[in-house]
Amino acid sequence: MSEPVIRFTRGVPPPETFPKERLAECACAVLEKYGDVVLQYGPSAGFTALRQWIAAESGVEESRTIIGQGSLHLQDMLARVLLEPGDVAYVEEPTYDRTVTLLRRSGARVVGFPLGAEGPDVEEMERRLKDGERPKLFYVIPDFQNPSGMVIPLETRRCIAELAREYDFWIIEDSPYRRLRYAGEDVPALFDLCPERTVRMSSFSKLISPGLRVGYAVLPAPLTKPLLKYAEDSYINPSYFNQAIVYEYIQRGYLDEALPFLKSLYAPRLQAALNALDREMDGLADWVRPQGGFFVSVVLRTAVDADSLLDAAAKAGLILSDGRGFYVERDGSRFIRLPFCALTVEEIELGIQRLAQVVRELTTETARR
Numbered sequence: 001m002s003e004p005v006i007r008f009t010r011g012v013p014p015p016e017t018f019p020k021e022r023l024a025e026c027a028c029a030v031l032e033k034y035g036d037v038v039l040q041y042g043p044s045a046g047f048t049a050l051r052q053w054i055a056a057e058s059g060v061e062e063s064r065t066i067i068g069q070g071s072l073h074l075q076d077m078l079a080r081v082l083l084e085p086g087d088v089a090y091v092e093e094p095t096y097d098r099t100v101t102l103l104r105r106s107g108a109r110v111v112g113f114p115l116g117a118e119g120p121d122v123e124e125m126e127r128r129l130k131d132g133e134r135p136k137l138f139y140v141i142p143d144f145q146n147p148s149g150m151v152i153p154l155e156t157r158r159c160i161a162e163l164a165r166e167y168d169f170w171i172i173e174d175s176p177y178r179r180l181r182y183a184g185e186d187v188p189a190l191f192d193l194c195p196e197r198t199v200r201m202s203s204f205s206k207l208i209s210p211g212l213r214v215g216y217a218v219l220p221a222p223l224t225k226p227l228l229k230y231a232e233d234s235y236i237n238p239s240y241f242n243q244a245i246v247y248e249y250i251q252r253g254y255l256d257e258a259l260p261f262l263k264s265l266y267a268p269r270l271q272a273a274l275n276a277l278d279r280e281m282d283g284l285a286d287w288v289r290p291q292g293g294f295f296v297s298v299v300l301r302t303a304v305d306a307d308s309l310l311d312a313a314a315k316a317g318l319i320l321s322d323g324r325g326f327y328v329e330r331d332g333s334r335f336i337r338l339p340f341c342a343l344t345v346e347e348i349e350l351g352i353q354r355l356a357q358v359v360r361e362l363t364t365e366t367a368r369r
């Protein structure tokens, strides 16, 4: 096996993006300025100044914001507050695997809508709604989706907003990658199209550091009270200290400075992945061409045995996630997620070269049988 091993597995930011010195400076300032507040218990909704910043960004009152220990934590609480055993939860397919786990843990029957060039199949969604299915929520990652990299076009977002109004379900819009756009224009958020039925979720994990565990939600007014009560009963309050560090970081203009740096680091990595796919995988697979985020994904043209693919890749020095893990009802054996942000251009090129070779060998072998 040729070195080094290339890991196309976790969608994490690389350590060279962690602003250690600036965070140390902010931590000291926070203790000086807000020490008595951040070292004490407090209300479950989070550090007030950061809530105000989030509220101003979304144009809502502060009372509709909550900050949690990462956005996944808030998703879990929302699922526990909104879902009864047997309730239906809609998701895109493929989707973020951890969310499927937590929806199921809250007793939901999870129904997936396949992603195509226009985003999730809203015609199929409408058919099921017309047939009488009544989901509690639709969990959707409209911007640079994890795992596919897909952005949902405006027309499909409008349809989702209309369906949510007509059939009375919540849209959980999870958008941690929205601010990492390297080219092109933002598409209006579902929150902007249907604020009364949309929970907007985001996080500082991909913009500052996942280890800080600071994520947030902007809630439709009826959901705030039950969620805040659930939070208070579960952990009293989240870490104010980390939230205040994030606030101080923003106030000092460091987030505004970090964004161009992150984009200038990630954009060439994305381009390298797309160039390598064009060069190596032509005819073997189809892929989306994202303009931001952390992920490119490919769908193989020929069926392969997923376990054989993972094994053969590992033998070739390439560690892949199991594509089936991102699917709820359909078979994801042909789906491969390629997180590119934490790899260098050379690693991305080598990884995709190995992938093409493994796929070529496997598909020839399958055809021979």
Ligand SMILES: Cc1ncc(COP(=O)(O)O)c(C=O)c1O
Pocket (backbone or CB within 6 Å): 011, 069, 070, 071, 072, 073, 096, 141, 146, 174, 176, 202, 203, 204, 205, 210, 213, 214, 215
């Ligand atoms: C779509 C999506 N939602 C949520 C999360 C978790 O984010 P956080 O670190 O804020 O819990 C991730 C992390 O990769 C993600 O990709």
